[in-house]
Amino acid sequence: MEQNRLWAPWRIPYIRGLEKEEGCFLCRDYAHPEEDVENLVLWRTARSIVVLNRFPYNNGHLLIAPARHIADLGEASEEEMLELCKLVRESQRALSIAISPHGFNVGLNFGRCSGAGLPGHLHLHVVPRWEGDTNFISVCSDTKVIGQSLAELLAILGRASAEHGLPCL
Numbered sequence: 493m494e495q496n497r498l499w500a501p502w503r504i505p506y507i508r509g510l511e512k513e514e515g516c517f518l519c520r521d522y523a524h525p526e527e528d529v530e531n532l533v534l535w536r537t538a539r540s541i542v543v544l545n546r547f548p549y550n551n552g553h554l555l556i557a558p559a560r561h562i563a564d565l566g567e568a569s570e571e572e573m574l575e576l577c578k579l580v581r582e583s584q585r586a587l588s589i590a591i592s593p594h595g596f597n598v599g600l601n602f603g604r605c606s607g608a609g610l611p612g613h614l615h616l617h618v619v620p621r622w623e624g625d626t627n628f629i630s631v632c633s634d635t636k637v638i639g640q641s642l643a644e645l646l647a648i649l650g651r652a653s654a655e656h657g658l659p660c661l
């Protein structure tokens with residue numbers, strides 16, 4: 493799934509690895525509710541946080557993480573496990589309302605060898621998919637076009653959440 497994207501400004505810090513020097517961005521985001529818009533936080537709950545991935549595989553790519561800095565499912569409480577799973581459901585609901593995907597990939601990566609960019613803090617990926625989203629550009633040039641700005645998408649998802657009472661846990 494890892495590809496180059498036609499979205500250079502967002503990729504530069506990732507490529508340079510700057511976020512690694514700043515520590516865990518999920519812990520930072522959870523600790524600063526006043527910066528939710530800048531940090532692209534869609535929802536925060538008692539035990540979890542849902543953020544737009546700044547380096548998305550596809551439009552609307554969300555990350556769902558426990559608030560606690562834990563690396564594995566084995567460290568998660570029953571309540572955290574249940575909330576993470578419910579947030580997968582609610583994320584799919586919100587994305588379906590906001591941007592009408594045809595399908596989803598939902599997944600977990602453990603360890604850098606699996607492709608986890610942040611191996612210390614457990615997080616689930618929810619990636620919307622559309623028929624034909626592996627189009628000629630991605631096939632021919634290993635490049636993916638992301639069609640919507642993250643700020644715009646956050647606003648759309650926020651409105652959809654407010655109108656439909658999401659997340660409903």
Ligand SMILES: [Zn+2]
Binds near residue numbers: 516517612
């Ligand atoms: Zn963390």
